[in-house]
């Protein structure tokens with residue numbers, strides 16, 4: 479008989495059935511968590527048996543059963559494929575206000591059982607490509623790039639990269655110690671260019687980096703670093719509006735379509751499913767946050 483308990487619930491989930499603690503469909507355990515902020519965290523999930531192999535840039539779908547229903551979502555793997563057997567899969571996740579799965583995930587205790595399936599996705603690096611790699615992301619869209627760079631480093635074949643990541647607030651920037659460490663030491667030849675879209679917000683006080691959305695700083699960065707279709711390839715991941723805008727900038731500069739690879743985290747114009755249940759202030763906050771991510 480599956481064990482059940484009621485997880486701490488958020489506004490949208492008060493009437494929902496409890497999360498099933500153990501079930502035959504579960505094939506993995508959520509083993510570790512690192513919080514960057516109340517709404518951003520890395521979660522590690524380890525399979526019961528040997529890990530399913532994947533390529534850096536691909537995603538896995540993780541979920542839990544709520545009552546009779548499987549609640550699950552796809553996440554890019556942020557950890558390198560080489561450590562999947564020993565450490566599991568790392569996912570870097572934003573808690574979406576009004577969302578269905580992420581409020582559950584953020585309330586789940588470490589050690590909880592889960593289901594993981596995959597991998598899926600074609601957002602992977604081309605073989606043997608020594609051009610400058612322009613990695614453009616909003617919010618947690620940096621996850622597949624972190625996996626790619628980590629894996630390349632493990633194989634001793636790092637590729638030159640320019641990593642642009644846009645967030646609303648500086649405290650939402652993920653993997654900063656890793657990326658700045660690589661850049662400082664030269665261990666990975668990456669130029670890390672974070673940007674905040676709300677520079678006047680008090681929480682961004684003291685921010686001395688770039689400002690504006692990531693798609694807005696793309697053109698100046700291309701100019702400053704001399705990046706052209708002849709010497710670089712672009713990968714874009716995250717918010718669909720950002721992806722459309724960044725892609726347009728690249729196409730306008732002559733990048734052929736097959737030199738611009740994209741991974742959309744949600745379809746353009748889509749709102750979280752639980753939004754109707756969220757109050758108006760939360761809904762506005764969420765819509766603005768999504769715009770920035």
Ligand SMILES: Cc1cc2nc3c(=O)[nH]c(=O)nc-3n(C[C@H](O)[C@H](O)[C@H](O)COP(=O)(O)OP(=O)(O)OC[C@H]3O[C@@H](n4cnc5c(N)ncnc54)[C@H](O)[C@@H]3O)c2cc1C
Nearest residue numbers: 551552553554571572577578579580618743744748750751
């Ligand atoms: C291929 C793929 C890879 C993904 N990888 C990641 C990842 O590595 N990290 C991650 O946080 N999310 C990732 N996502 C998004 C993830 O699958 C879920 O959509 C997200 O966690 C919201 O789930 P939810 O059930 O809480 O919200 P839902 O009720 O499903 O609502 C979805 C809505 O939430 C908003 N939303 C979704 N994702 C985000 C986000 N990351 N930031 C801000 N708003 C968002 C959008 O408005 C979207 O329409 C990925 C999606 C895809 C398709």
